[in-house]
Amino acid sequence: MVPDETAGRACGICSIVEGIRAGTFVDWVAELPRSWLTLGDAQFYRGYCVLLAKRHVTELHAMPRGEVHELLDEILAVGRTLAEVLKPLKLNYECLGNQEPHVHWHIFPRYRNDPMRLAPVWLRAETERKVSLEKSDRDELIAAIRGELVRRLPTARIG
Numbered sequence: 058m059v060p061d062e063t064a065g066r067a068c069g070i071c072s073i074v075e076g077i078r079a080g081t082f083v084d085w086v087a088e089l090p091r092s093w094l095t096l097g098d099a100q101f102y103r104g105y106c107v108l109l110a111k112r113h114v115t116e117l118h119a120m121p122r123g124e125v126h127e128l129l130d131e132i133l134a135v136g137r138t139l140a141e142v143l144k145p146l147k148l149n150y151e152c153l154g155n156q157e158p159h160v161h162w163h164i165f166p167r168y169r170n171d172p173m174r175l176a177p178v179w180l181r182a183e184t185e186r187k188v189s190l191e192k193s194d195r196d197e198l199i200a201a202i203r204g205e206l207v208r209r210l211p212t213a214r215i216g
């Protein structure tokens with residue numbers, strides 16, 4: 058039997074959410090009715106966001122159906138927001154959860170000038186992917202995302 062490497066330790070996503078609630082998580086973008094939106098740590102893909110479900114469940118299908126639909130509406134609003142703000146060639150949406158047992162979505166803008174644009178983002182070396190933005194650039198990007206998101210989803214809380 059394969060050991061469950063996530064058993065018996067605290068959920069990393071629940072601890073991020075604790076940080077958001079405490080106001081100490083600097084990459085927080087918005088609170089939506091069913092999720093939290095954060096800016097991801099791989100800004101090689103400028104605008105990469107991670108959407109964290111409010112409910113701690115391991116699988117999407119473990120959520121009540123109506124709640125999944127509301128969450129998908131939020132993902133749509135975030136996708137449309139990133140498309141408008143960043144004008145990517147393509148958005149990649151991924152709901153993985155292999156490392157953290159809590160439903161979350163990676164939303165990666167992909168750009169024409171990326172020579173690896175046909176490949177999954179995870180094939181790029183972590184050291185190349187995990188680029189941080191300068192504080193002023195990050196603040197500007199978060200402000201642009203918030204402005205567009207609130208226009209599309211007035212229930213979003215951004216401050």
Ligand SMILES: [Zn+2]
Pocket residue numbers: 068069070071072113114158159
């Ligand atoms: Zn959790």
